[in-house]
Structures are given as C-alpha cells and as structure tokens.
Amino acid sequence: xxxxxxxxxxxxxRDFNEVIQLVEAGVDAITLGHQDYGLRVPxxxxxxxxxxxxxxxxxHQKKVYVLANAIFHNDKLEYLPxxxxxxxxxxxDAVICGDPSVFSLLEDLSLDIPVTWNPETLAxxxxxxxxxxxxxxxxxxxxNELSIDAINEINKQVExxxxxxxxxxxxxxxSKRKLVQNxxxxxxxxxxxxxxxxxxxxxxxxxxxxxFEDVNGTHIMSNEDLCMIEHLPLLLMSQISxxxxxxxxxxxxxxxxVARLYREAIDTYLADPDQYELKKxxxxxxxxxxxxxxxxxxxxxxxxxxxx
Amino acid sequence: MTKPITKKPxxxxxxxxxxxxxxxxHYGADAVYIGGTQFGLRSxxxxxxxxxxxxxxxxxxxxxxKVYVAANIIAHNENLSGAKDFFKALYDIGIDAVIIADPALxxxxxxxxxxxxxxxxxxxxxxxxxxxxxxxxxxxxRVVLAREVSIKEMKEMKEKLDIELxxxxxxxxxxxxxxxCVLSNHMTARDANRGGCAQSCRWKYDLFEDGIDGAVxxxxxxxxxxxxxxxxxxxxxxxxDLLELGVDSLxxxxxxxxxxxxxxxxxVYRKIIDTYFEDPENFTLNPAWVDEIWKAAQRSLTTxxxxxxxxxxxxxxxxxxxxxxxxxxxxxxxxxxxxxxxxIQQRNSFGVGDExxxxxxxxYHFKQTIQAIWDENGEPIDRAKHAMMITKVKVDQPVRYYxxxxxxx
Numbered sequence: 055x056x057x058x059x060x061x062x063x064x065x066x067x068r069d070f071n072e073v074i075q076l077v078e079a080g081v082d083a084i085t086l087g088h089q090d091y092g093l094r095v096p097x098x099x100x101x102x103x104x105x106x107x108x109x110x111x112x113x114h115q116k117k118v119y120v121l122a123n124a125i126f127h128n129d130k131l132e133y134l135p136x137x138x139x140x141x142x143x144x145x146x147d148a149v150i151c152g153d154p155s156v157f158s159l160l161e162d163l164s165l166d167i168p169v170t171w172n173p174e175t176l177a178x179x180x181x182x183x184x185x186x187x188x189x190x191x192x193x194x195x196x197x198n199e200l201s202i203d204a205i206n207e208i209n210k211q212v213e214x215x216x217x218x219x220x221x222x223x224x225x226x227x228x229s230k231r232k233l234v235q236n237x238x239x240x241x242x243x244x245x246x247x248x249x250x251x252x253x254x255x256x257x258x259x260x261x262x263x264x265x266f267e268d269v270n271g272t273h274i275m276s277n278e279d280l281c282m283i284e285h286l287p288l289l290l291m292s293q294i295s296x297x298x299x300x301x302x303x304x305x306x307x308x309x310x311x312v313a314r315l316y317r318e319a320i321d322t323y324l325a326d327p328d329q330y331e332l333k334k335x336x337x338x339x340x341x342x343x344x345x346x347x348x349x350x351x352x353x354x355x356x357x358x359x360x361x362x
Numbered sequence: 363m364t365k366p367i368t369k370k371p372x373x374x375x376x377x378x379x380x381x382x383x384x385x386x387x388h389y390g391a392d393a394v395y396i397g398g399t400q401f402g403l404r405s406x407x408x409x410x411x412x413x414x415x416x417x418x419x420x421x422x423x424x425x426x427x428k429v430y431v432a433a434n435i436i437a438h439n440e441n442l443s444g445a446k447d448f449f450k451a452l453y454d455i456g457i458d459a460v461i462i463a464d465p466a467l468x469x470x471x472x473x474x475x476x477x478x479x480x481x482x483x484x485x486x487x488x489x490x491x492x493x494x495x496x497x498x499x500x501x502x503x504r505v506v507l508a509r510e511v512s513i514k515e516m517k518e519m520k521e522k523l524d525i526e527l528x529x530x531x532x533x534x535x536x537x538x539x540x541x542x543c544v545l546s547n548h549m550t551a552r553d554a555n556r557g558g559c560a561q562s563c564r565w566k567y568d569l570f571e572d573g574i575d576g577a578v579x580x581x582x583x584x585x586x587x588x589x590x591x592x593x594x595x596x597x598x599x600x601x602x603d604l605l606e607l608g609v610d611s612l613x614x615x616x617x618x619x620x621x622x623x624x625x626x627x628x629x630v631y632r633k634i635i636d637t638y639f640e641d642p643e644n645f646t647l648n649p650a651w652v653d654e655i656w657k658a659a660q661r662s663l664t665t666x667x668x669x670x671x672x673x674x675x676x677x678x679x680x681x682x683x684x685x686x687x688x689x690x691x692x693x694x695x696x697x698x699x700x701x702x703x704x705x706i707q708q709r710n711s712f713g714v715g716d717e718x719x720x721x722x723x724x725x726y727h728f729k730q731t732i733q734a735i736w737d738e739n740g741e742p743i744d745r746a747k748h749a750m751m752i753t754k755v756k757v758d759q760p761v762r763y764y765x766x767x768x769x770x771x
Contacts, residue, residue, distance in 0.1 A: 182437070208439065
C-alpha cells in the first residue's frame with residue numbers, strides 16, 4: 055500500500071448545521087445541493103447557503119461538491135448558466151453531474167469547474183467511464199449495483215479518482231411522474247408531502263422501500279441501508295479514492311454518528327490494520343445501536359450476484 | 363394556417379423474431395428493430411442469430427426497408443468482450459444501424475465498424491437539446507428521445523438542431539426514466555439494464571405513512587393497492603402534431619408482442635401517415651383507425667408526456683380495464699379466385715358460424731360469418747381445432763398471402 059494513500063470520506067448534508075457537525079465528525083468533503091439541480095438532496099441549499107457552507111468547509115480544509123445531476127429538460131438549461139457561474143464564483147470544489155449537456159454548457163461559459171460524473175445507474179464499466187473522462191470529467195461515482203470485484207476492476211482500469219457509496223440508502227427508481235400524489239388523488243385521500251412514506255411489496259411483508267416526491271419526480275429508495283464498515287479493507291486495499299455516506303431520510307444525529315464511526319474505522323485501518331480487525335465488530339455494533347428499527351443493514355451488491 | 367412542409371417520417375416497428383419482422387415490413391414498416399443474441403435488453407424476445415439477420419435483411423431489401431439492431435444494455439466490465447466482433451459482424455451482414463445506450467459499446471462499434479450507423483437508445487434518457495447536440499457532435503446521426511420529452515420540447519430541439527429525432531408513438535413504457543430503474547436488481551437480483559427487467563413497477567404494493575407510533579397502511583384503509591404501473595402510449599389520435607413537427611422516425615414498442623399486434627398497429631400508423639401526406643391540409647382522423655388500434659391494445663391508452671405530465675388518469679390502478687380481446691385465428695397462405703376459397707393456417711381455434719374479420723396491408727378489412735371449412739384432405743369440418751393446421755375456408759372477398767383472420771374473444 056502506498057503510504058500517501060488517503061481516501062476521502064464524503065457525506066451528504068441537509069443544512070448548514072449538519073455541515074458543521076459533519077466537519078467536526080471528520081469527513082473530508084461534503085455533498086450538497088438544491089433539488090432544482092441535484093437529485094435526492096437531503097435538504098435544499100440556496101446559493102447563499104452553499105457559499106456559507108463552502109467558506110466554512112474551506113476554512114477547515116474540507117471540500118464541497120455540489121449536486122447538479124438532475125436529468126435536465128430544455129427549460130432547466132436556461133437556469134443552469136447562472137447557477138454554474140455562481141458556483142464557480144463561490145469556488146466550490148466540483149459539480150456532480152450526470153447529463154452530457156454539462157460539457158458544452160461549461161465550455162460555453164468558459165468555466166473550469168471540475169466535474170464528477172454521476173449518472174447513477176449508468177456508471178457500470180470502466181470503458182464507459184474512460185469515455186466520459188475524455189469528455190472532461192475528473193471523477194466518477196460508480197453505480198451502487200456493482201460487486202466489489204467489478205469496483206476494483208474499474209479502479210484498476212481508470213486513471214482518475216472513483217467514488218463508491220459505503221453507507222446509507224440508495225435510490226432504486228426515479229420517475230418524472232408524480233406517482234405518490236397520483237395515488238392519493240386516485241383514492242381521494244389528502245396528500246401531505248412532508249409525511250414520510252414507504253411502500254411494501256404486497257407479497258413480501260418484510261420489505262420497506264421509502265418513497266417520496268420532489269421537483270424531479272418520484273424516488274423510491276432501497277429496502278436496506280448499505281453498511282460497509284466491517285468490510286472497508288476491501289476498498290482501502292485497492293485504494294478507492296472516495297467513500298460516500300448518504301444521509302438522506304436520516305436524522306442529523308444518526309448521520310453524524312455514522313460519519314464519525316467511518317472516520318475512526320478508516321483511520322484505524324490505515325494506521326494499523328490489526329487494530330481495525332479487533333475493532334470492526336464494535337463499529338458495526340455502534341451502528342446497530344442507532345439504526346432505526348425499520349431499516350435493515352446490508353452490504354448491497356458488494357457480495358451479491360445478479361442475473362439477467 | 364397552412365401546414366409546414368415536412369418529410370415523410372420513417373415508421374419503425376419491433377420485430378422479436380423473423381416471422382414478426384416479415385409481418386411488420388409487409389404491413390408497412392419502413393424499418394424494424396431487432397435484437398441479436400448479445401447486448402440487447404430483451405433477453406426473452408426471440409432474438410436473431412446472424413443467419414436470421416441475413417434472412418431478415420434479404421426480406422427487408424425487397425421492400426426497401428431497413429433493419430436496426432438494438433444493443434442497448436448498460437454494460438458491466440464482463441459484458442464488453444466480444445463487442446467489437448459483434449458490431450463487425452452486424453456491419454458485414456448489412457445491418458443498417460445499431461441502437462446503443464452505453465458509450466463503451468459506442469466506442470467498440472466505432473472502432474470495429476466505423477461505417478455502421480449508431481442511434482442513441484432511449485435508455486440514455488435524452489431530454490434536452492444540449493444533450494442531443496452532444497451526440498450530434500460525437501458524429502451520431504440519430505437519437506431516440508426519452509419518453510418524458512413533450513411535443514413542445516421536441517419542437518425546440520428540431521428548431522435548434524439538424525439531427526434525426528426518433529420518438530415513440532405506441533406501446534408499453536417504462537414508468538421510470540428508462541435506465542434509471544433498478545427495482546428488479548434490488549427486488550429479484552435480476553439486472554434490469556442488462557435484459558433482466560422483472561417489471562416490478564407493475565406489481566402491487568401497500569403504501570404506508572410512517573408515524574411516531576408506527577406505520578399506517580393507506581392502501582389497506584382505501585382498499586386499493588399501490589402501483590407505479592402506467593397505461594400504454596398511443597398517439598393514434600394525435601399524429602399530425604408529430605408529423606408537422608418533422609420527427610424523423612416514429613417508433614412502435616413491442617419486440618415481445620404477437621404478430622397480430624405488430625401487423626395491426628403497423629397497419630394503422632402506416633395508413634395514418636400515408637393519408638396525412640397525401641393531403642396534409644385536409645387530414646381528418648378516421649374513427650376506424652382508432653377502433654383498429656383497440657383491437658390490439660393490451661392496456662388502456664395514454665398520450666403520456668406529449669401534452670402534459672401524466673396524472674392518476676394515466677395510471678393503472680385496481681382491476682385492468684375491460685378491453686375487447688381479439689384472437690389471431692388464422693393466417694392466409696393462398697387464395698383461389700375461381701372457387702373463392704382461401705388456404706388458411708390455423709393460429710387459434712375457429713369454426714363454422716363464427717363471426718370473423720379478415721384484414722391485410724393498406725388497411726384492407728372485411729367481416730364475414732364462416733360458412734364452410736375443409737381440412738387438408740378436402741373433408742368438411744366444423745372447427746379448426748389443431749394448432750397450425752392447414753384449412754380451406756370460403757371467403758366473401760378476395761384475400762392474399764399475409765392477410766390475417768381475427769375473432770373477438
């Protein structure tokens with residue numbers, strides 16, 4: 055292992071308070087944004103709030119990545135130049151995008167903001183990521199439906215940093231349709247946007263898929279919360295650049311505590327792998343202790359085969 | 363106001379196998395899209411071997427029709443080997459274009475078969491003009507738009523850019539942005555974006571509101587299951603809006619659908635497009651075209667995102683709507699003018715006294731009651747019960763090979 059390898063621990067933030075707490079918990083970078091431009095932001099940040107968060111993070115040598123990975127329709131393109139110019143002026147560290155429109159847009163604006171590629175389900179092989187690298191991306195966030203072997207293979211075959219999610223919910227469905235409101239109208243029951251909801255497979259009582267709507271449509275989230283805290287060596291040994299924690303639909307207390315545990319786990323492993331081995335069950339137990347009752351912990355697709 | 367002068371668009375039909383390809387083309391498709399044995403999203407559709415493709419192309423050429431191959435998986439590392447050989451083989455066979463979503467396969471295709479035309483699949487969720495322009499600058503001559511694109515947005519793209527646009531006009535739809543759904547992966551460990559879609563969006567769910575004291579089932583209280591399922595797309599009543607806009611290719615979904623479905627739907631849209639271009643100023647919708655579409659429909663129909671965002675009225679809740687179902691009863695193989703007797707291959711049971719309908723290309727239709735049936739040996743029979751049996755049937759009007767006989771269930 056190269057001695058100077060230091061992975062980035064990245065966490066989403068819902069508001070400025072969460073930014074401060076996450077920085078204190080030891081994350082290296084914060085992901086934030088506004089639903090008008092980004093997908094599944096845990097909370098909306100205005101430009102002023104992004105500026106405040108960026109100033110704070112930069113004072114603490116942390117980075118800020120802004121989610122702008124929505125599937126933009128024509129009308130949204132009109133608002134993007136001003137948004138990107140504001141982000142550039144604030145000197146955020148990267149925009150997270152997933153639509154090819156971003157390349158010509160940044161070029162037309164002569165803006166030199168690093169682009170992290172995040173087309174969610176579409177970042178599944180290294181040749182595709184190398185293609186987008188040629189178009190100008192400087193980083194990529196891999197799809198969540200990949201095995202550890204596939205992730206390591208990609209990491210080996212690309213010459214730019216990649217990020218993977220290690221904890222939290224993952225999105226498993228996005229529709230432009232308002233599929234929750236539609237249902238409430240159909241059954242003629244008042245719809246309350248703020249009310250948390252989930253769906254359950256009619257044939258499987260144990261399932262629990264959070265569902266919500268925002269300006270980007272309807273989002274369905276995974277049945278499990280990903281939790282890789284006891285498997286981190288698999289990612290750290292192959293020197294994956296970014297490890298992400300998604301705090302969407304979780305309390306700040308939970309999210310910050312999880313971030314703190316991952317910080318400790320990573321640092322412990324890098325300093326002394328044997329020590330990590332002794333402590334990893336403890337990390338997992340600490341997460342279990344705060345895990346909401348209705349959320350299963352799981353390793354997602356890291357060790358799961360898919361057929362097709 | 364006079365109608366803008368536009369080019370007659372291509373009518374593009376699905377062909378799940380060689381037989382469907384022949385029917386789609388014979389009934390008026392200008393082009394068909396098929397799947398190969400690799401890289402396609404319909405692992406359960408018939409799919410074409412290279413030999414099938416050769417035969418399909420030979421058939422298409424006689425009609426001046428084109429054949430495209432969908433290679434629109436979102437590939438994983440292990441799926442990439444063999445891609446170059448695949449595209450080279452398609453080019454050598456004479457395939458007119460490939461439909462691709464994943465840039466890794468675009469790269470492989472460009473390297474192995476630089477002259478093989480590439481169309482970007484709807485799986486890439488192209489919904490804005492800058493993204494269309496991105497692909498144009500990559501040398502791509504045509505993009506298949508996402509089903510979320512409205513008429514207005516399509517018009518903006520057409521005005522800004524000179525590139526072929528392909529849009530769906532009929533068939534089943536992903537409820538998600540295509541490619542952005544991994545319900546199957548998570549619920550069944552089947553990779554939706556590599557052909558394993560389990561159609562989980564059409565399943566029944568219970569929707570719960572989460573409270574401090576636990577979750578409450580809204581579905582149970584309302585006695586109505588939750589689902590994301592949508593009606594099927596149909597632009598049959600609105601074709602002038604697409605034809606005036608100059609969309610270059612109009613696509614019908616359904617490689618898994620029957621030949622009766624493909625023939626019926628292609629027949630209708632062929633007729634509408636031809637009628638419009640004969641005299642755009644005086645085009646009016648013939649209710650018979652709409653009636654005909656319903657004979658193949660499997661779900662209620664919607665215009666999806668073309669005019670407005672779909673509401674609960676565009677979804678499929680509760681019991682399926684009652685749609686009259688038709689059986690494909692027989693395929694006309696031959697016709698004797700002097701005796702007015704047709705040779706018909708049985709596809710579903712029919713018998714003397716049944717009210718049936720014959721139809722063929724160019725929107726040819728007539729109904730009759732079956733008066734007499736003979737088996738292969740010339741013996742009169744009451745019913746044609748055996749699958750694929752060859753029968754003779756007395757017909758009221760002339761019929762031709764490829765004409766079809768249907769019966770309401």
